[in-house]
Amino acid sequence: MANTKDSQGPLWEVFVQKKSGQPFVHCGNLHAFDKEMALQNARDLYTRRNEGTALWVVPSDAIVSSSPEDIGPFFEPANDKVFRHPTFYKIPDAIKHM
């Protein structure tokens, strides 16, 4: 996944949290040679316009990804099992970010 062959350093994935308590959402990637540089570059590239209040940066090659061939065995069995979806419950108003 990570291309470390070029001269721009390894790739890092960037996750931004909009507000405290909300999930960190993947927003893109960047090049950097170390953790501090990755964090600073993430700030410069992804959060200069009030996009968030917290950042995660993760080396891209630390992420384990499913492959396109996994679509069948991984995801399709869920389609015909309606009971797996919690659509029969009412979510109380006090619960946010569901």
Added chain:
Amino acid sequence: MTTKEALFKYLLRLGDTSMILAQRNAEWCGHGPFLEEDLALTNISLDLLGQANSILQYAGQVEGKGRTEDDLAFHRTEREYYNHLIAEQANGDYAKTILRQFFCDAFDFYFYSELVKSKDEMLAAISAKSIKEITYHLRHSSSWVERLGNGTDESHSRMEKAMDELWRFTGEMFEMNEVDSVLIKEGIAIDLNAVRPKWENKVKEVLEKATLKIPANTFMQRGSRDAKHTEHLGFILSEMQSLPRSLPDAKW
């Protein structure tokens, strides 16, 4: 010298330094060592330009002759500019650009942290707004100084060369003249002798981590307090000012 005259000159000193450093860093736009760092440095350049804009706008108001920030930026000559000499030094390689930025960031950080206490409300407000940006600039440049100092033999020797070329311009940042004494009495300006030890400590701390030494030669070049510059400023101004001078009514 009246308080108003002193404040005008003081504001030029601050505004010109931010503007010339912004202009120098902007020369890297599209030429950075890699995309992310190109963006980081040009973002810093934009922050500095924003600071210069607010300060020179205020300078125009203080002067009271109807000059705008653009008039001050584009229609003054070399001998009317009061920026620190270090800001106008050539970019050189990335080591030199980063070290120049680090010396200036460390100065700005301790300077504006004090200036927020100024009795001049506008100056205090501009300082309060700038300090957040400067805190980030200092973090960026000091981490790069460490990285290059500890990097390879080549990056280390380039940093040593940059140190030799730039150290002599750090002394005059702390020089005070009549402008300062008039404004310190009024509680508007700050005592640079109080900023100096903080700057020196920070510089020592970061240079130690970067395994870099301060040059033994302690000759310090001065001049900017009297609007006397190195050979570089004229070239910067002629490039920066060519459009508004050849097309005075040009608008975006």
